[in-house]
Amino acid sequence: xxxxxxxxxxxxxxxxxxxxxPIGSSSSxxxSSSSSSSxxxSSSSxxxxxGTSAASSNVSAPGPGTSSSGTVAVPTCKPSSQDxxxxxxxxxxxxxxxxxxxxxxxSIDADATSQNLQxxxxxxxxxxxxxxxxxxxxxxxxxNSKYPxxxxxxxxxxxxxxxxxxxxxNGHICxxxxxxxxxxxxxxxxxxxxxxxxxxxxxxxxxxxDNSLYVKTCNKNPKKTKWWYHDDTV
Numbered sequence: 001x002x003x004x005x006x007x008x009x010x011x012x013x014x015x016x017x018x019x020x021x022p023i024g025s026s027s028s029x030x031x032s033s034s035s036s037s038s039x040x041x042s043s044s045s046x047x048x049x050x051g052t053s054a055a056s057s058n059v060s061a062p063g064p065g066t067s068s069s070g071t072v073a074v075p076t077c078k079p080s081s082q083d084x085x086x087x088x089x090x091x092x093x094x095x096x097x098x099x100x101x102x103x104x105x106x107s108i109d110a111d112a113t114s115q116n117l118q119x120x121x122x123x124x125x126x127x128x129x130x131x132x133x134x135x136x137x138x139x140x141x142x143x144n145s146k147y148p149x150x151x152x153x154x155x156x157x158x159x160x161x162x163x164x165x166x167x168x169x170n171g172h173i174c175x176x177x178x179x180x181x182x183x184x185x186x187x188x189x190x191x192x193x194x195x196x197x198x199x200x201x202x203x204x205x206x207x208x209x210d211n212s213l214y215v216k217t218c219n220k221n222p223k224k225t226k227w228w229y230h231d232d233t234v
Contacts, residue, residue: 087147091117094188106192118143121157122192130200137162139195140171141188151182153223154191163205166198170215172222174208176229 095117099110105125113120120141126132137160142153156162156171166174177186177194208214218225 087143087145088117090148091143095120098189103189103193103196105196106189120188122188124192124196127196127200131202131205132162132199135162136160139192141191148184148186151178151186151223152188152191153221154178154195155222162199163207164199164202165204165206165208168208168211168214168218170218172214172218172225174227174229176227179223179227180229 092114095108095110095113098106098108102108105127107123108120120143122139122141124137124139126135126137137156138158140153140155140157144150144152155173156167161167161169161171168174173195175194175198177183177191
């Protein structure tokens with residue numbers, strides 16, 4: 001304990017401390033007549049402090065939460081494994097639903113996907129009666145540990161990329177639910193169905209007007225693109 005003062009006031013404080021004895025000592029502890037400003041201490045009656053040896057403590061038996069050496073045991077806080085694996089449980093549930101009841105025109109290799117839940121490849125077949133009838137495509141989904149609160153990275157992969165006004169030749173897709181309109185309520189199935197609907201409603205198979213420039217200058221991750229959603233007719 002530190003006091004700041006001078007003169008008579010300081011002497012009174014020192015005298016009081018000397019008569020009272022060290023904090024935590026018994027009433028029978030001896031007093032000191034020293035006029036030093038530092039309060040007297042007693043090594044035999046000082047309470048045990050975490051990190052000191054048993055020889056310097058007068059504690060005869062450890063109390064609750066105290067080790068045999070007289071030190072206080074501090075509990076260790078660990079992150080919840082449930083929070084850490086929430087995304088994994090969610091994807092396992094989605095994969096099971098996808099395999100047991102796949103939407104029309106969609107399929108997935110369950111064995112390969114279960115080996116790496118953060119990287120899915122979905123096979124997509126063009127719907128009958130559309131411009132893409134009989135064509136087969138592949139959609140790649142990449143997830144991070146923030147899923148479903150953060151949208152997955154979704155793009156077409158492989159040698160056959162759909163020719164569509166909102167799909168670039170490198171597989172990037174201009175679709176609002178993949179970025180700013182993403183919601184945790186969405187799923188792999190709902191994203192696939194939205195993309196299939198976008199293909200099915202197409203009236204003219206052509207690339208975006210800025211395809212060449214975009215492909216040369218864009219980031220490999222389509223989520224890094226600042227998309228401008230201005231045409232919902234195709």
